[in-house]
Every structure is written in C-alpha cells, then in structure tokens.
Amino acid sequence: MNLGKLKKLLANYPDYRWDQVKRAVFQELITSWEEATALPVDLRTELAEEASLGINAKEVVSLQDETRKAVIKLEDGSEVETVLMPHKTRNTVCVSTQVGCSLNCKFCMTGKMGLVRNLEYWEMIVQALFFAREIGKIDNIVFMGMGEPFLNYEEFVCAAEFFNDEKTFNIGARNISVSTVGVVEGIKKLADADLQINLAVSLHAPTNELRSSLIPVNRKYPLEELFEAIDYYLEQTNRKVMFEYILLKDINDSKNDARRLANLMKGRLHFVNLINYNPTGEFQASSEEKKESFKKILENEGVKVGERQSFGEDIKGACGQLGKN
Numbered sequence: 001m002n003l004g005k006l007k008k009l010l011a012n013y014p015d016y017r018w019d020q021v022k023r024a025v026f027q028e029l030i031t032s033w034e035e036a037t038a039l040p041v042d043l044r045t046e047l048a049e050e051a052s053l054g055i056n057a058k059e060v061v062s063l064q065d066e067t068r069k070a071v072i073k074l075e076d077g078s079e080v081e082t083v084l085m086p087h088k089t090r091n092t093v094c095v096s097t098q099v100g101c102s103l104n105c106k107f108c109m110t111g112k113m114g115l116v117r118n119l120e121y122w123e124m125i126v127q128a129l130f131f132a133r134e135i136g137k138i139d140n141i142v143f144m145g146m147g148e149p150f151l152n153y154e155e156f157v158c159a160a161e162f163f164n165d166e167k168t169f170n171i172g173a174r175n176i177s178v179s180t181v182g183v184v185e186g187i188k189k190l191a192d193a194d195l196q197i198n199l200a201v202s203l204h205a206p207t208n209e210l211r212s213s214l215i216p217v218n219r220k221y222p223l224e225e226l227f228e229a230i231d232y233y234l235e236q237t238n239r240k241v242m243f244e245y246i247l248l249k250d251i252n253d254s255k256n257d258a259r260r261l262a263n264l265m266k267g268r269l270h271f272v273n274l275i276n277y278n279p280t281g282e283f284q285a286s287s288e289e290k291k292e293s294f295k296k297i298l299e300n301e302g303v304k305v306g307e308r309q310s311f312g313e314d315i316k317g318a319c320g321q322l323g324k325n
C-alpha cells in the first residue's frame, strides 16, 4: 500500500474525496476498495487498479505476553519492523521511523544494521494500519521502533499529525510519544511545534564518558547541551519529560550512578523510567536487587521514578531488539 501515491491520485478529485478515503481506510479499516461504498463506482474501480490496499507483512506473536511483531516489506524491498503491545484497556503500536539507524548505540540491534534509509511518513502509518486491521482500534503510538525519529524529523511530524487527525486514527496527542537519544535540534524543534505529544529521552548513563561509550552520538550532543535543550523544551511546553534508563549489569547500575542520575533529575517535570535490558548479545541485565537499590536511591533523592515493563522479548520485539536478528 502506497499512501503517497493514493493521495496524489486523489489530488484530481475534490478534497472531500480524500476525507472519504481516509475514513474508509483508517476508520472502517477496509481491505478492498469495493467496501468503500461512499465512493462512486468509477472511482472505486480506478483505485482498485492503481492503489493497492495490500500490506506485505510477516507476523510473529509472543507466547509470553501476546505482543506481536510484524516485519513489513516495503516497495523497494527494504524491511521494517513494528510491534503491537496489546493491553486489557489499550493497544499500543511501537512505530519505526527509519530502516536501520546510523547511531550505533551499543545496546541496540538496530544500530548494528547501520542506516538503510529514512521512512516516508506513510510508511510509518502503514505499520499501525497493519495492526488496526487485526485488532481494531489503536489507542497509543510510540515512535520508539527502529531509527532515531529526530533524524527524520519532518516525516515523523507528518506521521504524528496523521495519527492525531480525527478523520484517520483520531489518537489524542497525549497518547502519542516520541523517544530520542538526544538529538538536540529535534528537541528544540518539538518544543516550538504545535504538537502536544510526549517526549522521552533515552539517557542510559549519568556522565558524558559513560554515555559516549554506550551512545556514540553523545559526543556530538553532550549532557550539558542535551539538558539545555530539555530546559528549553520544558520552558516552552511545561510538559513532563520521561528519561529512559536501561540498567546494564556493572556498567551503569552502581550506587554512584544512581546518585549522579538523581543530580541530573532536579526538575519537577523530570521522570525516570527504569528499563530491564533485553539481550542483544553485548551486556547483561542488572539483578533485581541492584535495580531495587538503584530505584531506592533515586526515590530518596526525590526523583519520580517508574519501571517500564518489557514486552515481546521471546520474539525479539522488545526495546533494542528490532533489526536483523
């Protein structure tokens, strides 16, 4: 399915046709143009010939927690992975923004692939559409899949706006989140954008030395610059920032690391999310005891802290595991 081509095709028609198509494809979740009964027959025939609704995907389902991972084959043969995390009350899709990634974070499978290419916004939309057709309504979108969203900023924003559009998925901005490893220009642009979505920052280390060894792009955007951009974001938006911290055994989980992290987290809108490491070969996860003591230190210092549950580890669909496995 090529949404870009579909939109171009409809440029020859009045605007309301595009609205009707959006409703049919993203709300009624049609899989054949024959079902789009609001459209005239000749337009349906043209669309059936020119604009396939098919999505070429392979899917695996976790036996542990029903997480689903789909590998979507794109028109140029590239493959992109996306994950659905079904919960009792809400369904969340983790959307990829690039095929591969240039940033090579040491705990991440995608980073090992290098960057193949940026995705177009509609190639992000198709990821959620695939799952919507299977389970119905999607409630949350997290741009936390393959790639660094802020290195494909314009397309990521288009996708976020599209998800938010009441004529398509109608997902509230507060239910859309983007995660960055700290691309400072992107944080500032998002601060100025008219888009009320949530920001998460993959921090993973409290010092420049350690962070640069785990996230090489920290050399370009060291902690001082990163926090300057975050301060700007907080000033402009007054919205909380979630700091993600993967606990790696004997790497970033010492008491000193916790105290240093607490020192960075002084603002009332800073939140820390502790994440269990999902095996990608290089590191080991911290023990439960280590995690508890790390968390206690943060709490005692007045830091708001939570834990992020991991989903889909058995299908290599958890954080850091997307890519060529």
Ligand code: SF4
Residues within 6 Å of the ligand: 101, 102, 103, 104, 105, 108, 109, 110, 111, 112, 145, 146, 147, 148, 181, 320
């Ligand atoms: S963690 Fe994100 S930014 Fe880092 S290599 Fe993986 S996909 Fe890229």
